[in-house]
């Protein structure tokens with residue numbers, strides 16, 4: 001569809017702020033980590049040089065310990081909370097103090113494959129930075145077996161019901177006054193609630209108070225949960241980075257061993273009660289008991305066990321459009337509230353990648369078709385109601401345009 005392809009390219013160019021792309025105008029006025037990796041993938045379909053620049057700009061904000069922050073505040077903006085004055089990380093460029101799903105190596109490998117000659121020097125320069133980030137995930141966040149997050153924002157699936165057990169133990173009552181900006185851009189019914197935000201802010205205040213010391217945050221911070229989605233993504237990303245490294249002539253045994261350790265650790269997030277991998281509160285051991293899009297990423301790392309397909313596909317069959325972020329049959333489900341039910345084209349693109357590689361071409365094609373229908377009928381929105389297709393959140397969204405160009409269109 002050339003009209004929609006043109007529109008998608010125009011969105012990427014329109015959201016370009018010079019070397020980096022904002023997820024959407026207004027609601028998200030900075031560079032976001034995993035959004036940028038998808039933007040790069042989208043750019044690679046028509047401007048491979050610009051694709052590499054996107055990743056290079058993101059990694060220019062990498063911390064000394066290897067962490068790549070979830071937001072980079074390249075230039076001031078009034079329209080977002082919490083901005084750099086709240087995070088106070090003291091870094092240059094200013095950034096947030098947490099990370100986001102490590103999809104960069106997965107997509108960098110695809111971008112490199114799209115034009116091997118053009119990408120060789122760029123990926124060679126990026127490789128040690130990607131490796132340092134993966135080491136950070138291994139050293140600080142993979143100790144329990146699965147990958148831990150210290151803030152729901154780190155998962156990228158902010159208010160999904162997976163985090164409810166950990167959130168219950170975060171005290172948001174003492175954060176003091178603050179003004180949200182998101183609800184000035186998007187209807188409040190499509191965003192996290194005030195109690196969620198109070199707790200999000202409390203976790204930022206904890207990080208700030210300890211000078212963003214990773215050890216302290218992991219050991220004693222208010223929130224620590226194992227995230228199945230990031231675990232699957234990181235296993236896959238370790239393998240993709242190992243493939244990149246081998247092609248560049250590096251020894252990659254370390255990356256392979258990190259992937260193997262995580263694979264062995266998957267047993268710690270298998271919840272027999274729901275017959276699926278599940279988010280788990282690492283402070284209390286409690287499982288979330290949630291079936292949702294996080295579990296569907298198992299195929300991306302080749303980790304799906306027998307029976308998982310039946311369990312998970314049953315929740316897909318309850319809606320008309322794509323894989324919902326949580327089970328429509330559960331009490332937590334809300335079809336329009338951000339990650340508590342909506343279908344996100346970006347996550348669906350990763351899920352479809354896993355289906356295709358596992359040999360389930362029919363499921364991959366069904367997912368592509370359902371996603372394409374939503375975009376064709378409503379535009380490049382951030383997320384959609386999976387029951388009736390209502391477009392939700394921000395419009396002219398970078399990663400929705402990117403996955404149209406690379407996958408759905």
Ligand code: DGY
Pocket residue numbers: 070081153158182
């Ligand atoms: C937001 O502000 O909603 C973002 O998802 C946080 O990263």
